[in-house]
Amino acid sequence: MRMRSLLTLMLLWGCFTVYGQTPYSWVDIDDQTQNRALTDTFTYKIYDFEKIDFSEVETIEELFQIPSYHIYNKLWDTIHIRSAQLEIPFYQNSLKIRLVENNNNPFAFPCTGNLLLDYGLINKVFHAGIDFSVVNGAPIVSCFDGVVRLAKYYGDYGKVIVIRHYNGLETVFAHLSEILVIPGQLVKAGDLIGTCGKSGNTPEPILHFEIRLFNELINPNKVIDFINRRPVDNLIEIRPEDCMFVSVIAQDSICHNPVVLDQPIPVRQIDPAVYHVVKNGDTLFKIARIYNTTPEAIIKLNKLKGDGSNLQLDQKLRVQ
Numbered sequence: 001m002r003m004r005s006l007l008t009l010m011l012l013w014g015c016f017t018v019y020g021q022t023p024y025s026w027v028d029i030d031d032q033t034q035n036r037a038l039t040d041t042f043t044y045k046i047y048d049f050e051k052i053d054f055s056e057v058e059t060i061e062e063l064f065q066i067p068s069y070h071i072y073n074k075l076w077d078t079i080h081i082r083s084a085q086l087e088i089p090f091y092q093n094s095l096k097i098r099l100v101e102n103n104n105n106p107f108a109f110p111c112t113g114n115l116l117l118d119y120g121l122i123n124k125v126f127h128a129g130i131d132f133s134v135v136n137g138a139p140i141v142s143c144f145d146g147v148v149r150l151a152k153y154y155g156d157y158g159k160v161i162v163i164r165h166y167n168g169l170e171t172v173f174a175h176l177s178e179i180l181v182i183p184g185q186l187v188k189a190g191d192l193i194g195t196c197g198k199s200g201n202t203p204e205p206i207l208h209f210e211i212r213l214f215n216e217l218i219n220p221n222k223v224i225d226f227i228n229r230r231p232v233d234n235l236i237e238i239r240p241e242d243c244m245f246v247s248v249i250a251q252d253s254i255c256h257n258p259v260v261l262d263q264p265i266p267v268r269q270i271d272p273a274v275y276h277v278v279k280n281g282d283t284l285f286k287i288a289r290i291y292n293t294t295p296e297a298i299i300k301l302n303k304l305k306g307d308g309s310n311l312q313l314d315q316k317l318r319v320q
Contacts, residue, residue: 027117028202029156029174029210031126031217034082035249037155052180055281059184059289060147067146067166072214078150078183078292081162081172085248086214088238095213095238099167099223099231100189104145108190109229110173111140111207119219126244129172129210130220134196136177136205141190143171143224148185148193157208158200161193169223172210175202184289217244274320284308291319 063069066076077083088095100107113132120127146165154160159176177197187193198205211220219242225232276287284295284307299308301318311317 027122027125027127028131028200028206029128029208031128031244031246033128033156033201034080035246037157038080038083038249040155052182055279057182057281057286058186059182059286060186061283061285065147065186067164068168071168072164075215076149078289081150081154081157081160082212082215083248084215086216088214088216088240088243090240093239097167097169097213097236097238099169099234099236100144101166104166105189107231108141108143109224110143110171110209111196112138113196113207115226116206119221128217128244129174129208130226132207132209134205134207136197138196138205139192140173140176140194140196140207142187142193144169144189146171146187148181148183148187151179151181151183153199156201158202159194159197160200163187163193168213170212172208172212174208174210175200175206177205182290183292184286213238213243217246218242219244273318276317276319278311278313278315278317280313282311284311287317287319293319 060066063074063076069076071089073086075084075086111132111134113134115130116133117127117131119130140161142163144163144165144167146163148161149164149170150160150162152160157172157174159179160172160174161176161179161181162170162172164170173194175196175198176194177199178195179193180195181187181193196205196207202208209220211218211223218238220226221232222238222242223232223236224230274291276282276291278287284298288295288298295308298304298317298319302308
């Protein structure tokens, strides 16, 4: 009888520690992780190009295609997750957001993993998102329609993707094993964007998931019902107490230490130039987006004639 009672208690403890009250003593991503990554001078771009068919990739061509471009004060940063502090336009301490419009694809839950760690204080450390225990290589999909803003290796986040959605929210997916999208790529809810992994600050496969609004962390539980895997409501209300306001690190305090990657990449190369081989469907605008440069810079580096629209398949272009 005593053994049966003990077993019952152990099972109950396992149920209660799955989500929110985990026995974990560590936090993979805290509220200052974004600032620590911001201090790194060398930010490497790690794309899994062999997994991407560029002829099938649809990217933005004009600034007006960037979601919420003007209400974000024309901020579209493809280098850092957060490099500026923006003011959330609350009215009487409230902001209402319609998650999905009639012309959008319906919401899609990002992964198939089990809930592992909640948003908020964990052992006196602020956990900046929701963690899922996942199988290495499991697919990750976009939650809403939007445009990829950032896709790269970024400090403790490891391989990370940030998508800005048409509803004004941004979603962050960290610790990936593969990135299958590029900055500027248009995605629909349910589109495959990457696979789960353990890059960055985690010893096991985890998906770290954040929701941000005007560069500020917000409680994902205010947007998504993670137990039933659906939106809380299509019209949600965000209040100041639902946000975690973090100051951006002062630029003059930025140090000059390189990012430590999970695979060695030399800081100095014999040939510092970076080249791109033109593939089917490539345009100068698309290539410039990938390498965080401009079409004009590529034209100047390669002494191209005209506007550079006469690219040839397999043409080798210097991009940096």
